[in-house]
Every structure is written in structure tokens, then in C-alpha cells.
Amino acid sequence: MDDRLLTDRKRDQPKTILALRGLVVLFGALAVAFLMNLWGRPAPLYPIPLVDPAFLDTATNRRSYADLVRAKEDLSDFDCYACHEKNKPPPLRFDEHQNLLIPREHSDIVMGHGEHGRNNNCFNCHNETNLELLQTRDGRVLKFQDSPQLCGSCHGPTYEDWEAGAHGRISGYWDRELGLIKRQDCVNCHNPHSPTFQGRKPAPGPHFLHEQVQASADPATGH
Amino acid sequence: MSRRSFLRTSAVLASGLAALAASLSPLRELDDYVSLERFMQKYYKELTPDEMAKVLKRIEREVERQYGIRPHVRDLKPMDGVEFVYALNLTRCIGCRKCVHACVQENNQSRTPEIQYIRVLRMPHGSLDIEKAEHNYAPESVPEKGYFYMPVQCQQCKNPPCVKVCPVHATWQETDGITVIDYDWCIGCRYCEAACPYWARRFNFTQPSIPKDRINPDMAYLGNRPRRQGVMEKCHFCIQRTRVGRYPACLEVCPAGARKFGNILDPNSEVAYILRTKRVFIQLKGELGTSPRFFYYFDV
Numbered sequence: 231m232d233d234r235l236l237t238d239r240k241r242d243q244p245k246t247i248l249a250l251r252g253l254v255v256l257f258g259a260l261a262v263a264f265l266m267n268l269w270g271r272p273a274p275l276y277p278i279p280l281v282d283p284a285f286l287d288t289a290t291n292r293r294s295y296a297d298l299v300r301a302k303e304d305l306s307d308f309d310c311y312a313c314h315e316k317n318k319p320p321p322l323r324f325d326e327h328q329n330l331l332i333p334r335e336h337s338d339i340v341m342g343h344g345e346h347g348r349n350n351n352c353f354n355c356h357n358e359t360n361l362e363l364l365q366t367r368d369g370r371v372l373k374f375q376d377s378p379q380l381c382g383s384c385h386g387p388t389y390e391d392w393e394a395g396a397h398g399r400i401s402g403y404w405d406r407e408l409g410l411i412k413r414q415d416c417v418n419c420h421n422p423h424s425p426t427f428q429g430r431k432p433a434p435g436p437h438f439l440h441e442q443v444q445a446s447a448d449p450a451t452g453h
Numbered sequence: 454m455s456r457r458s459f460l461r462t463s464a465v466l467a468s469g470l471a472a473l474a475a476s477l478s479p480l481r482e483l484d485d486y487v488s489l490e491r492f493m494q495k496y497y498k499e500l501t502p503d504e505m506a507k508v509l510k511r512i513e514r515e516v517e518r519q520y521g522i523r524p525h526v527r528d529l530k531p532m533d534g535v536e537f538v539y540a541l542n543l544t545r546c547i548g549c550r551k552c553v554h555a556c557v558q559e560n561n562q563s564r565t566p567e568i569q570y571i572r573v574l575r576m577p578h579g580s581l582d583i584e585k586a587e588h589n590y591a592p593e594s595v596p597e598k599g600y601f602y603m604p605v606q607c608q609q610c611k612n613p614p615c616v617k618v619c620p621v622h623a624t625w626q627e628t629d630g631i632t633v634i635d636y637d638w639c640i641g642c643r644y645c646e647a648a649c650p651y652w653a654r655r656f657n658f659t660q661p662s663i664p665k666d667r668i669n670p671d672m673a674y675l676g677n678r679p680r681r682q683g684v685m686e687k688c689h690f691c692i693q694r695t696r697v698g699r700y701p702a703c704l705e706v707c708p709a710g711a712r713k714f715g716n717i718l719d720p721n722s723e724v725a726y727i728l729r730t731k732r733v734f735i736q737l738k739g740e741l742g743t744s745p746r747f748f749y750y751f752d753v
Binding site for chain 2: 408
């Protein structure tokens with residue numbers, strides 16, 4: 231080997247040696263810094279609580295009398311003739327402003343059917359000669375499980391929509407040949423005495439990816 | 454070689470290798486490794502049924518390893534003579550967001566961070582201007598007076614801009630109208646997210662985390678199988694449900710019955726009835742020419 235080549239190599243000159251040693255120290259320090267994650271960590275994700283399973287429930291707005299029958303629950307409250315006399319229509323009482331006065335025994339009923347309380351006569355829907363049946367204004371007598379026909383006797387367009395599947399909820403199979411459907415009746419969602427939906431608490435909204443400082447959070451993007 | 458030069462060389466080499474290993478340290482945080490099988494997987498449309506069966510088995514194994522539950526993964530093909538349409542009744546939606554969370558549960562979406570395919574917008578009465586929408590409403594009680602609520606999810610457009618821009622064809626529209634994503638083919642460039650006018654596409658910025666007890670084991674290849682970091686995902690009309698004839702999860706949970714879904718080619722379906730009889734329809738951002746399959750209507 232030519233000695234000149236070995237001894238004159240750039241690597242052995244003092245400045246080079248110093249620079250190389252400096253670099254080794256620097257890389258060693260960087261190695262330690264990376265291994266110990268001293269900087270440049272991704273921002274930690276803040277924990278998001280799991281949603282309340284009540285928001286995943288496919289339950290309808292309310293349980294109807296038919297649901298209670300199907301669930302074989304205690305129906306003693308619904309036995310009309312436990313208190314009323316057969317063939318004696320119960321009298322209705324109104325106050326001086328023509329508002330219906332709900333008797334104490336039926337105080338759980340809150341009337342609110344129709345604008346300005348127009349539909350405030352119990353026997354618009356209930357059959358006074360047989361309290362276990364319903365009646366329409368055109369003289370039909372209906373069983374409780376056929377109540378959609380009663381609702382439809384006034385709310386015609388909505389009833390047509392309901393029959394076609396455009397009103398209310400149908401669950402199960404859109405392809406009727408592959409499975410059964412469950413069509414909700416009017417009273418599964420609407421309280422017949424006060425049909426308007428009550429308000430409810432909404433489920434949690436969108437979450438940001440990283441925790442936001444409140445002042446600068448942009449609610450429109452949410453990302 | 455002298456002892457000195459040997460020691461010097463090996464010290465330099467050792468520090469160099471240590472630095473190299475340290476610079477690769479972010480890979481330690483990578484939970485999901487790329488198996489050779491997945492790397493060499495062919496394009497979805499080129500897979501034979503046997504190869505697809507192997508792919509489904511691989512996914513079942515991976516999910517079982519990660520979550521401890523053996524899922525049932527199917528490759529569901531579109532039904533003949535079916536084109537899906539979604540109709541949403543804006544007089545009925547009360548803004549409760551149950552659809553959002555039913556979707557999260559059904560489709561195995563990440564909970565931390567929480568990805569939600571559906572975004573419910575609270576709009577003031579009298580305007581369809583999206584700029585006036587509020588995304589983060591959280592009152593004590595919905596619906597609030599003076600507002601209506603409009604849930605937005607992937608509109609499964611007939612003329613989808615996201616499909617046009619994908620550089621690798623990881624997303625395409627199938628014959629039943631659903632725009633699908635192959636999560637194993639997506640490279641995560643997010644062009645589709647930029648192209649979508651409805652912000653329907655969600656990106657997995659981090660490794661998704663799903664609690665083990667909330668996994669839905671009934672999965673589809675193009676649907677709700679768990680995704681990984683770096684791929685896009687979006688509403689696919691609950692492909693694992695709708696391609697076997699069932700309603701999507703968002704519809705099943707809606708307490709107001711605002712959502713309607715079905716086959717528009719069937720004249721007896723409720724969506725055909727709605728499009729025939731209702732008079733006012735909105736296709737969001739219709740002027741862009743995307744032709745969404747999502748129709749918002751009112752009960753007038």
C-alpha cells in the first residue's frame with residue numbers, strides 16, 4: 231500500500247477529525263432524543279365518552295296500548311268498567327271558557343289535540359255507549375287496535391301517506407320479498423290526547439380531532 | 454487494520470446505526486403492519502371468487518386478532534334491477550342526532566377520534582343557505598323554535614366528483630347506485646375529500662379505535678369492516694344491510710320517521726310514492742351537477 235495515500239487521507243486531518251467527532255456526538259444526541267420522544271410527538275387525542283346507548287335504541291316515541299297488551303303488562307288501569315257503569319255514558323264537564331275539565335281519576339291525560347283545543351270532546355273519538363271501543367264522526371265503530379282508521383277519518387292525507395309508507399316509520403326490509411316489516415301505528419309515536427312531539431335532548435354533536443382552545447374553535451368546520 | 458482504526462470505525466458505525474434506528478422510531482407507534490398478503494392483493498374488480506374468499510378470511514383473522522371477536526365478512530354484490538334512493542322529510546327531522554350515532558355503531562367507526570358519517574345541520578327557517586348552518590348545536594331540547602334540521606351524509610351522486618378524481622380508482626359507483634371505497638386500495642391522498650361538495654368523505658388521520666364490546670361483527674368488504682389509519686371512509690348506505698334487503702341503520706333508529714329509503718325502480722316502494730306525490734324537493738347544491746340520490750322534501 232502506498233503510505234502517502236493512507237496518511238494523507240482527509241479523514242486523518244485534525245479539522246476533519248474534529249468535525250466528524252462533532253457529528254457523531256450530534257447524531258448520538260439526536261438518536262437519544264428520538265428514542266426518548268423528546269419532541270415532535272403527535273398531539274394527544276382527548277378521550278371522547280362513549281355515547282349513551284339510549285341514543286342507539288330503535289324505540290318509538292311512546293308505547294301504545296297495543297304494545298302493553300303484547301308485552302302482557304298490567305292492564306288493570308285500562309279496564310273502563312271497573313269504575314264506569316255499563317250503558318251509562320259518563321258526563322263531560324266544561325269550564326266557563328269551554329275548556330274540558332279532566333276528572334281527577336284521569337288526571338294523567340293532558341288534552342292538547344287540535345289548535346286552540348278544538349278537539350276537546352272525549353266522545354269525538356271514544357264511544358260513550360261502549361267505552362272499550364272508538365268511534366268516528368261518520369258513525370263507524372272501531373276497535374282500539376284499528377285506531378289508525380280513526381285518526382285517518384280526519385287526517386286523510388296523512389293516513390294515505392302512512393299507508394304508502396311515506397309517513398311514520400317502517401322498519402325491517404325495504405325488499406318486501408326478503409323479510410317482514412314493522413309498520414308503526416299512529417299511537418306508537420303520537421299521544422292521541424296530545425299528539426305533538428315533546429322535545430328531547432339531542433345526542434352529542436361532532437367532535438374535533440384535537441382538543442380545541444375554546445376561543446379559536448371554528449364551529450363550522452368541526453374537523 | 455489497526456486496533457485504533459477498528460474501534461473508530463465501529464464507533465462511527467454504531468452511532469450511525471443507532472441514529473438510523475432512532476429516526477425510524479415513529480414506526481413503533483404503528484399498530485397495523487402490512488402483511489405480504491394484503492400488499493400483493495389484486496384490484497377488487499379483478500379478484501376471482503376464490504381469491505375474494507381468501508381475502509375475506511384474511512380480514513376475519515385480522516379483526517379477530519385486533520378485537521378478539523371473529524366477525525362474519527361478506528362480499529355482497531349489487532342486486533339486479535335495484536337503484537337506491539334516499540328521501541328525507543325536513544318537516545319531520547327533529548335534530549336528535551340518533552341517526553348519527555346509530556351509524557357510528559353499525560359501521561364500526563372510530564370512537565377516539567369519533568368519525569361521524571352524518572352531519573346534522575341546524576338551519577334557520579326560510580333559508581337553505583348552508584353558510585347559516587350550525588353544526589355544533591347542543592340545546593337542552595330539540596327541536597328548537599325557528600329552526601329546521603337537515604342531516605347531510607354521502608349523497609351517492611349519480612355524477613360523483615369523488616370518483617372522477619381518485620388517482621388509483623379505489624372508489625367507484627356500483628350498479629345499485631352506492632359509491633363504494635376499497636379500503637385496501639385507497640392510498641389516502643384525500644383528493645376525493647377535496648372534490649366532494651358535501652364534505653361526505655372522512656379521513657382516518659389516526660389509527661381508529663373501536664371499543665371491543667361495541668364492534669358490529671356483521672361486516673361487508675366494501676362496507677363496515679374496520680378501517681386503518683390513512684384511508685378514506687364514508688356513508689355507503691349500510692351496504693351490509695341494504696344489499697340483503699334491509700333498511701339502513703339511520704332509518705331504523707329515527708324516532709320521527711323522517712328517513713325513507715328504497716328502490717326507485719320499484720313503483721310500489723315508498724320512495725317512488727314520495728317522488729311521485731310530494732311537490733317540493735331539494736337536491737343539495739344541485740347547481741353543481743352532481744345529481745345526488747338524496748332528496749330532501751317537505752310534507753306540503
